C-alpha cells in the first residue's frame with residue numbers, strides 16, 4: 001500500500017465583510033487543525049479585510 005505524500009488540503013478564503021471568495025490556500029490538516037484567518041485585500045470591498053477559510057476544494 002503506497003503511502004500518501006501529505007495531508008495538504010485546499011481551502012477557499014472568503015472575505016468576512018462581503019462574503020466574496022477571493023483566494024485559495026492550502027494547509028496541512030495534521031499540523032493545522034484550527035481555522036485560519038488572513039488579512040487580505042478584497043477587490044470587492046477595495047480594501048484589506050479579514051478572510052477566513054470557507055470550504056475544502058478538491
Ligand SMILES: [Zn+2]
Pocket residue numbers: 015016017018019020042043044045046049
Ligand atoms: Zn470583501
